[in-house]
Amino acid sequence: MRHLTPALAAALLTLAAGSAAKAEEGMWTYDNFPIARANQTLGTNIDQAWLDKVRLSSVKFGGCSAGLVSGEGLVMTNNHCVATCVANLSTQEVNFAETGFTPRTREEERKCPGGTAEILTDITDVTERMHAAGAGLEGQAFTRARDAEAGRIEQEACGDDAAKRCQVVSLYRGGQFKLYTYKKYSDVRLAFAPEDRAATFGGDLDNFSFPRFAIDAAFIRLYENGAPAVTPTHFVWNADKPVEGTPVFVTGSPGATQRLLTQDQLMAVRDVVLPLDQLIASELRGRLIRYSEEGERQAFEAMDPIVGLENTYKRGLGRMRALTDPQFLAMKAEQERDFRSRAEAGAGSNNPWTTLSGVQPTLRELYPAMALLEGGTGVGTTPVAGGSQLFLWARALVRGAQERAKPSAERLPEFADSRLSALQAGLFAERPVYPELEQVRMEWWLSKTREWLTVDHPAVRGLLGKESPEQLSARLIEGTTLADPAVRRALWEGGLAAVEASNDPLIQYLLSIQDETRAIRSEWEAKVQAPTDRASERLAALRFQTYGDSVYPDATGTLRLTYGLIEGSDVPGQRWGPFTTFGGLYDRATGAAPFDVAPKLLAAKDRIDLDTVMNMTVSSDTIGGSSGSPVVNAQGEILGANFDSTVLTQRNAYGYDRNVNRSVIVTTGAVTTALRDVYGMDGLVAELGVR
Amino acid sequence: MRHLTPALAAALLTLAAGSAAKAEEGMWTYDNFPIARANQTLGTNIDQAWLDKVRLSSVKFGGCSAGLVSGEGLVMTNNHCVATCVANLSTQEVNFAETGFTPRTREEERKCPGGTAEILTDITDVTERMHAAGAGLEGQAFTRARDAEAGRIEQEACGDDAAKRCQVVSLYRGGQFKLYTYKKYSDVRLAFAPEDRAATFGGDLDNFSFPRFAIDAAFIRLYENGAPAVTPTHFVWNADKPVEGTPVFVTGSPGATQRLLTQDQLMAVRDVVLPLDQLIASELRGRLIRYSEEGERQAFEAMDPIVGLENTYKRGLGRMRALTDPQFLAMKAEQERDFRSRAEAGAGSNNPWTTLSGVQPTLRELYPAMALLEGGTGVGTTPVAGGSQLFLWARALVRGAQERAKPSAERLPEFADSRLSALQAGLFAERPVYPELEQVRMEWWLSKTREWLTVDHPAVRGLLGKESPEQLSARLIEGTTLADPAVRRALWEGGLAAVEASNDPLIQYLLSIQDETRAIRSEWEAKVQAPTDRASERLAALRFQTYGDSVYPDATGTLRLTYGLIEGSDVPGQRWGPFTTFGGLYDRATGAAPFDVAPKLLAAKDRIDLDTVMNMTVSSDTIGGSSGSPVVNAQGEILGANFDSTVLTQRNAYGYDRNVNRSVIVTTGAVTTALRDVYGMDGLVAELGVR
Structure with a gap:
């Protein structure tokens, strides 16, 4: 391990082995986030107001995560999270995956078929009701009674309100049940996607790996009543050059882990x-x-x-x-x-x-x-x-x-x-x-x-x-x-x-x-x-008795907050610093797919500062579904979007191993460069308030 | 288990657990076959002369096994063992896989490109020379010294004689080395192959399973100097209806097992x-x-x-x-x-x-x-x-x-x-x-x-x-x-x-x-x-010290003899008697590939005795490479050719489990029916001396 802050090193030493969460381990629910421990580990000073703001700026988009980045419903996620939308909007003749999707006005933004986005507004404990519903039952009767009670709770809370979604979430594999209430947007439009190859340079070969050279970012916009949603709570865009060792938080909806399996x-x-x-x-x-x-x-x-x-x-x-x-x-x-x-x-x-x-x-x-x-x-x-x-x-x-x-x-x-x-x-x-x-x-x-x-x-x-x-x-x-x-x-x-x-x-x-x-x-x-x-x-129940609330629940596709540092890797066979640059992209290109630079990105080479950081790795706990998760600093500014992790990190599904655990991030700097210098998206650049 | 002879039951009880071979376990080399134990287990009376005759009637054909069945070089093997030969002789227009290959005269028999066949004539111990060659060496020097010594031994024994092949065989993972000398035939001609679908009814779905309905048999003929080889030593064709519980021996060249792995x-x-x-x-x-x-x-x-x-x-x-x-x-x-x-x-x-x-x-x-x-x-x-x-x-x-x-x-x-x-x-x-x-x-x-x-x-x-x-x-x-x-x-x-x-x-x-x-x-x-x-x-060496010569070597693609009974299966999910019939084939057919009956076989339905046994299972120890192995009774008569085993039997690669181990055999009765009633191969029927 390298680049430990003194606080983190101390935390690593003092935390016991066993099943209690260690240092940066844990995909925490927002109602049980270990604020004190995170601040101690990272040397930060976040508080409940910070948490609330980050939560309300976090967006779930299909199986992906995303973050609000303007007051007019603009949301950044990964390009791979809008790939199906892009495919649905494309034909063989007009193929936005090839050309990128670059509307010059909001009128040209196009609705993603079937796309919905949600923001978590409320968490309520419903454990007692759920446990009572299953009490004394076995087999399928147990399963069905639980399912029915969850359906009742959801229906009672949300009724037929099309602008809300209610979801009973099983946490700790049934140890707790929480009712999550979301504000729901059913009109989600595509506001920008780069050329697919710019987002997938290296294709499947470079997927789940680092160093990496992918602008895997895209923008959608939330609409209400046919107009851009008004979203005063959102992340501030920070496109400064990232600094190794910076504490970061990743907010998103990791899909599923199985760490509590026997x-x-x-x-x-x-x-x-x-x-x-x-x-x-x-x-x-x-x-x-x-x-x-x-x-x-x-x-x-x-x-x-x-x-x-x-x-x-x-x-x-x-x-x-x-x-x-x-x-x-x-x-x-x-x-x-x-x-x-x-x-x-x-x-x-x-x-x-x-x-x-x-x-x-x-x-x-x-x-x-x-x-x-x-x-x-x-x-x-x-x-x-x-x-x-x-x-x-x-x-x-x-x-x-x-x-x-x-x-x-x-x-x-x-x-x-x-x-x-x-x-x-x-x-x-x-x-x-x-x-x-x-x-x-x-x-x-x-x-x-x-x-x-x-x-x-x-x-x-x-x-x-x-x-x-x-x-x-x-x-x-x-x-x-x-x-x-x-x-x-x-x-x-x-x-x-x-x-x-x-x-x-x-x-x-x-x-x-x-x-x-x-x-x-x-x-x-x-x-x-x-x-x-x-x-x-x-x-x-036994786990709570044994380890108290220092344990976190398995990921379940619902909103979580994780934390860590901007940091490279020092594992044998996987040694690299935390940053790649545009210069590295052009060096790695062979011209043969999937190592061909996307045409517009290639054409823009002379306009791009080759030292601009493209991708970076952070040590926060992650799993699939975290794609698109905003990476936020202690000031609540967005520094990038999580789009991948290394192949060794896949063990995260079953257990956290800080040595190998790294998330791969596309930086706001790279996105700014793409919008401004490659795709001419001046409207979005202005809306983001690029400094 | 069912249908144990009293002798077999006794053997099962008296044999110790552990790594010594149990009852019918073992793919034995011909120079260490446990004659007494086999006779005791099966109630048979075979002797060294029987072993010699069976060995000299056994043929290795590429990665397959086969058996001489006439004095004029005629050899039965599996159709899947000649499939590449059939493909090589076919064109899209004249496709013998579709029509079958049915030469009416010997002149129409066609050479299999690159095909060779071998009969094991001699086994000599070369352990001392091989161990001496590697003594004191490590790493690649060890490997190369051993390889070189094997090459020298082979060259000394066979020289450039094109009618012989010499092979140093490592047995017991290097515990013993034997020089195997083969008589080699480089002119191997295809003498009969059925329609491919007759041999592969059920295709991949029925492969490695039972009940089975496949005439997976074909004939090749060994030639010397442009004429059929003279082969006075051969199996006698016995197409009688097989009887459950009959002791059988399977002689062939099982490919590779890994039972001695730690x-x-x-x-x-x-x-x-x-x-x-x-x-x-x-x-x-x-x-x-x-x-x-x-x-x-x-x-x-x-x-x-x-x-x-x-x-x-x-x-x-x-x-x-x-x-x-x-x-x-x-x-x-x-x-x-x-x-x-x-x-x-x-x-x-x-x-x-x-x-x-x-x-x-x-x-x-x-x-x-x-x-x-x-x-x-x-x-x-x-x-x-x-x-x-x-x-x-x-x-x-x-x-x-x-x-x-x-x-x-x-x-x-x-x-x-x-x-x-x-x-x-x-x-x-x-x-x-x-x-x-x-x-x-x-x-x-x-x-x-x-x-x-x-x-x-x-x-x-x-x-x-x-x-x-x-x-x-x-x-x-x-x-x-x-x-x-x-x-x-x-x-x-x-x-x-x-x-x-x-x-x-x-x-x-x-x-x-x-x-x-x-x-x-x-x-x-x-x-x-x-x-x-x-x-x-x-x-x-430790194994010999511990268990004596009651252990047998892992299969190495060289000639072995195994034994067992004609017997069905009584394992949960895998319960069936040992026989299938032509009637069962027509019942199982749906008309949709791969469950379509081959056209000529379908057309012959009225000429076929539907009670004729088509395939059967035997309990002898087996592994891939045993394909085509003659199944022989205690009188040295051939009863069929091994062509498969069940999917559960694949564990045989790593360890013998008598409960699940079953080989699948195409019977001589089925082959006789195919030759006589379906494909009109009267010449072969006469040559086999069908009774």
Whole structure:
């Protein structure tokens, strides 16, 4: 380690080993942020008012994070966070991924189909209500009672207010439940995106690595009633040259960590979950790469899916490496040993380690069917089911119709009243659909499901009948009219009668496979999810007893604050200082994709100060979903946007290791240069108040 | 377990646990076959004369096994063992994979390009010479001295006799060395192959599974001096209905097992070797599947590579499952515990477990570079380097020229004098080359090498320069003339001067990357292979001391004999009797590939006795490479050919588990039916002396 402040070094020495958070470790909730410890560690002086302001300037945008940077709704995030929006707004002829999206006026800013943005306005404790709802119940009854109570709480708090979203968040794996209330913006417009290659220089090869040379930044703007939102609380733009060792805070919504898993649970992830996910993703990658080589149209269609897939895959590789690294596993084992030695005696007969150990053989057995048949429902971890957008829409329509015929509390949780408005927004959005690509993906999914579950699995027989994956996917994609948003809207609004009367082959197909797919989900909920949830809740209680509130909850895709320093890396094989410059970009370029400099960026070379810092690394705790997170100094000024971390940092999913943990940041200086010297975005430069 | 003979049950009870072979466990060498134990276990009465006859009737054919079935050189093996030969003899227009290859006369039998067959005639102990050659040496000097001594022994014994092959075989991981002498046939002709779908019904889905319905059999014929070889020693054809519980022997050349690996070594296979191999194979699979969908030509070109790749991949999946199965791992750990508790005290300071444990971090670090850059050299485990036939030819030409300029003992071992004739046979063979497919494979290899080793790895910089994998692979494949066997022969015969003067871009490319690729190989040999070999030899000595000769060596692709019973399976999720019938085939057919019955087989339905047994399972110990192995009864009659095993049996690579171990056999009855009732091969039927 280097560049420790004296305070940080002291903190590292005084903090105990075991499961309590160490120094910069922790993705903290805003209502339990360790202000004193952060100030002591970093030598800063933040307070509650600072926290409130940072929280209200933090924006959740889809699966990404973002930050308000003007009083007129302007928000900075990563370019990769708007890539799907850019793809949806592009055609093969007018391809903004190639040219960049550079509106000269606000009138030219264009709505991202289905895009929504949210700001966290309130946090309320609802632990007691949630625990009471599940008391005395087991299996699926437990899961459903909890889901129903969460739906009720959300509905009570937000009702049908389209400008709000309410979400019951499970923290500490069920140890606490909080109601998060968001102000919601449903009109989000793209205000700037660079050339894609400027944001992805080095492509998948440089992804999850450093040194890095990527302007992975873009701007969206929040609109209300057709006009830019008024947002007096926002970050101040600071484009000064960053200084090594500066304390920083990163505010965003990290997706999911699994640090509270027991050793037995981690081994199941290593042995069963990751191999399946990675192996089938790798095959899809091969299919899509070859597809993209078949012509310009195919290259255009497959670009966004390939980038997303490769990102997920590379993240998974980092996780596989973590869980097969003897040193890392020894650290995790030692943490569990410490915790068990302190807590297990008090666990009595209701020993959560024993329970979780007993669940793993079932999880190992059921995971393939759950992941393949119910992926993307939010229950399994892998969004593969159907492998196609049309399939996912058809499933939402069929299940939505079936579920809405029941009271909200009895439905599958994703169809509770409180969640319908977000679902509808996605379903009704106008998005391009590429049938050939859809067929490739659906064929892949059917074929992998058949392979992993075997031909003779009853669900596979139900999925395929006498058809092959090739035949079935071709027939369904050719015949469906769900690419038309009006058709989707009509089926949604027509309810079960309309769905059952539809002769759309994809709708009919989804109707025909409900028994098999719902059965595996029920089995999973009863035999895996419910006992896991109950035992995890018990484990959380023991953890609070043992370590007090010095523990932080696993990331859950909700707003968190982390802290650290601007700092390079000194790990063997990964040694570098914290900064890269524009000069380094031009040096690294070979001219061959993905190491070709984007044309406009290349043309601007003479206008750019080559010493301008482009990207930097910080030591704050991070995980996927932190993409776009504002990096803020102790004065609340924004210094950049988190857009990546190193591949070694992927172990962060399972445990924090300060030595290797580094987030990769695109600096406000680089963004300013891009806006001003490359893309001529003078309006935005003025709006940001560039000094 | 079911259908145990009383003798077998007794044997199971009396044999000790630990590392000594149990009951039917063991792929035994012919010079150490436990005749008495086999007879006692099975209730048979075989003797040395029986062993000699079976050995001299056993044929090694490429990576497969086979058996002589007539006095005129006729040999039965699996259809999948002749698939590459069939592909090489086919064109898109005359595609024998579709129609079957059914010569009505011997004159119509066609030579398999590059095909050779061998019969093991002699085994001599050369352990002392080999151990003496390595005495006192370490690192690469040790490896090279051993390789050189093996080359000398082989050359002394076989000289330049084209009708013989000599091979020094390392057994018990260096505990013993034996010189195997083979009679070699270099003119091998295809005498019959069924329609490919008849041999592969169910395709990849039914591969490694049972119940099974595949006529995976074919015939080749050995020729000498342009005439069928005279082979008075051969198996008698017995096409009687097989009987459950019959004792059987399987004779063939199982490829490679790793049962003598320590726990630390197994964990490295699980954590590093298998994930890399499987993940990159999965992506290639995706690329090839999509490629095959682009047109009839592409489908024709990619068929054989896809089948081979899917087979390797599925086998790897079975191995991953074995090494992530807590029960199986507990069994392996217990075996090691038993061995160490008996032997470790006597190991002294030269403790092989400690040594092997110390090697694993280096192996884990170097494996990706070794596998990706030096795959297919016989040193790494994965034949991926180059990903293309043209690349492998170019490497053989360039390295062959460089190495032949040195004395035999100083060369890379695959270029020792004793090994050149086999190498030349492969290099000069006339084989079709599909440039577009070659480009796809080479692009994949370059791209995976860059991804796994990273862009900034010196070897990757050397491989790619400023080009992308797409550009480089297209340029090399487009420009090379190595597809022409005359060009390859001229370069080989022209030696280093010709190679260095060549302006073939692929030759120039291979010349340019020798430094980088040879460097990783040297490092691997010095830091991984040599210390592993030395420690393994020590481990073998301890094993002999501890368990005597009741242990058998790991499979090494050389002739072995195993034994067991005709028997089904009673494992949860894998319950079935030992037989399937032609009736079952027609029942399972859906009409959609790969569950479509081959046209001629379908047309013959009325001529076939539907109760004829098609496939069966036996309990003998098996592994890949056993494909085509004759299944023989105690009278030395052939009952079928081994063509597969179940996916659970793949754990056989690491340890024998009698409960799950089952080989899948195509019966002589099924083959007789196919020859007589489907394909009208009356000549062969008469030659086999069908009763």
